[in-house]
Amino acid sequence: MISFPDLRDKTIWVTGGAGYLGTPIVQALDTIGAKTVCIDLPGKADALCKDHQLEHTFAESADLCDPDGVPGIVSELAETYGTPDGFVHLAFASSSGKTLDELGAGDFQKTMEGSLTASFLLSRSVSALMDRRGAGSVVLFASMYGMVPPDPAMYINTMKPNPIDYGVAKAGTLQMMRYLAVHHGPRGVRFNCVTPGAFPNPKAQSANPGFSELQKKKIPLARLGEAPEIVGPTLFLLSNSSSYITGHSLVVDGGWTTW
DSSP states (O other): OOOOGGGTTOEEEEETTTSTTHHHHHHHHHHHTOEEEEEESTTHHHHHHHHTTOSSEEEEEOOTTOGGGHHHHHHHHHHHHOSOSEEEEOOOOOOOOOOTTTOOHHHHHHHIIIIIIHHHHHHHHHHHHHHHHTOEEEEEEOOGGGTSOOOGGGOOTTOOOOOHHHHHHHHHHHHHHHHHHHHHGGGTEEEEEEEEOOOOOHHHHHHOHHHHHHHHHHSTTSSOOOGGGGHHHHHHHHSGGGTTOOSEEEEESTTGGGO
């Protein structure tokens, strides 16, 4: 288990913490001894804590895709758990899954509101708390598809390419992180991104084995990412080991974006 002892007893909030990539992050923080607040859709965080017998993790249910409700959610969490030392934001809403030709204006706008706009308001509310204390680390989750487009030739049979609204939202996350890093840096608050490559869950790999093999051919390390491999980069950016890093996108893609 990767260990960052300076995170012990720190308060870390993790949105989407019961998801495929969020789960190993929350588990690692719990093992270290961080006071971890796992925020996810109703029932998911509770199930994670119960199934894995987490001792230092608190489950919270919240829908973070409604921008209007975000400031109130942050205020309630701060009242209960105090100002976080670190904040990891994985929650994301993509409403479409549609091709470029199928995507309507309403679909596109809904993804932007539920992902990018909500992320902006959430980041602003959390960093305002950290500003007053003069310290904090925020780790947003972007994607390689915020850097490069998908290759349509890889999507075999009836598969649809990674949707444009997803990529645009993740590209916006990267640039938003840079703006926030510049704004909050003088106050001692750092903003960075973890930018994953291909980390399909086992169910998706089993459903599309041919696609998984095509993905591997695009990756210099010749394999797909595994969920635990996202833990080290995330905890590194949360910890004092990255104390002089802000405004940075830590790309964890097996080399995909080097081509």
